[in-house]
Amino acid sequence: MTHPLLSVDNLNAYYGKAHILQDVSFNVNELERVAILGRNGMGKSTLLKSILGLEKIRREGDIQFDGQRTTANETFQTANLGIAYVPQGWQLFPSLSVDEHLEMAYTPSSGEFEWTPDSVYELFPEIEARRKVGGTKLSGGEQQMLAIGRALVRNPRLILMDEPSEGISTFVIERVVEVCQQMAERNISLLLVEQNLDLALRAAQKVYILVNGRMVYETTAEDFKADKESQNHYLGV
Numbered sequence: 001m002t003h004p005l006l007s008v009d010n011l012n013a014y015y016g017k018a019h020i021l022q023d024v025s026f027n028v029n030e031l032e033r034v035a036i037l038g039r040n041g042m043g044k045s046t047l048l049k050s051i052l053g054l055e056k057i058r059r060e061g062d063i064q065f066d067g068q069r070t071t072a073n074e075t076f077q078t079a080n081l082g083i084a085y086v087p088q089g090w091q092l093f094p095s096l097s098v099d100e101h102l103e104m105a106y107t108p109s110s111g112e113f114e115w116t117p118d119s120v121y122e123l124f125p126e127i128e129a130r131r132k133v134g135g136t137k138l139s140g141g142e143q144q145m146l147a148i149g150r151a152l153v154r155n156p157r158l159i160l161m162d163e164p165s166e167g168i169s170t171f172v173i174e175r176v177v178e179v180c181q182q183m184a185e186r187n188i189s190l191l192l193v194e195q196n197l198d199l200a201l202r203a204a205q206k207v208y209i210l211v212n213g214r215m216v217y218e219t220t221a222e223d224f225k226a227d228k229e230s231q232n233h234y235l236g237v
């Protein structure tokens with residue numbers, strides 16, 4: 001039987017008494033690229049953190065990765081199943097150089113293709129030129145490249161990417177879109193959360209809309225691109 005790579009069923013998530021995610025359900029299939037679009041404060045970051053079990057978010061519902069229930073896991077257990085995370089704001093360390101970030105995250109792969117720090121430098125030569133520099137000394141665009149590289153060298157099956165468009169130039173946005181589009185060639189699936197409609201529609205194949213912690217709409221990127229009325233209705237663009 002085939003099952004989705006990631007399946008989230010009736011997820012409810014709470015910060016203390018604040019009920020943030022309400023009955024959220026969606027899937028990411030193997031080698032699929034999925035975007036969840038939503039405006040400020042709709043619960044996008046909370047959703048990715050809930051999948052990983054970060055920040056003492058209380059979760060109810062069912063999350064399965066490759067058919068295994070992960071809802072009761074510690075974060076490292078879920079991550080070790082093959083999920084890497086590119087956090088909003090990058091969360092790099094001032095005391096670690098670019099090299100050290102990549103070396104620390106590098107997890108050899110048994111698959112036919114493996115990401116290494118060197119292959120990340122081939123992808124993003126800009127950060128190779130800065131390899132001895134502390135992570136937070138980089139420009140926004142370079143920090144985004146390093147945060148993506150740090151996820152790639154874990155050689156995951158799925159990458160969770162939180163608002164990569166934030167704080168970077170349009171040039172770097174183009175690079176991020178390209179990397180997203182090439183994920184499947186490297187056997188990686190993608191779950192992206194974004195407010196940037198243009199980036200999301202080019203990076204992903206399937207789109208969900210999150211409004212006030214609820215999934216209100218599901219469509220393909222192709223259909224949503226042509227549907228200005230829904231774009232305006234759900235996102236006010």
Ligand SMILES: Nc1ncnc2c1ncn2[C@@H]1O[C@H](COP(=O)(O)OP(=O)(O)OP(=O)(O)O)[C@@H](O)[C@H]1O
Pocket residue numbers: 015018020038039040041042043044045046047055088163195
């Ligand atoms: N640590 C926290 N404690 C309590 N409430 C929180 C916490 N983090 C987020 N929230 C609340 O949860 C809701 C969803 O926030 P979240 O950060 O998930 O939104 P978002 O869609 O990622 O927004 P943005 O686009 O601004 O990043 C907001 O109302 C926010 O105030």
Ligand SMILES: [Mg+2]
Pocket residue numbers: 044045046088162163
């Ligand atoms: Mg967020």
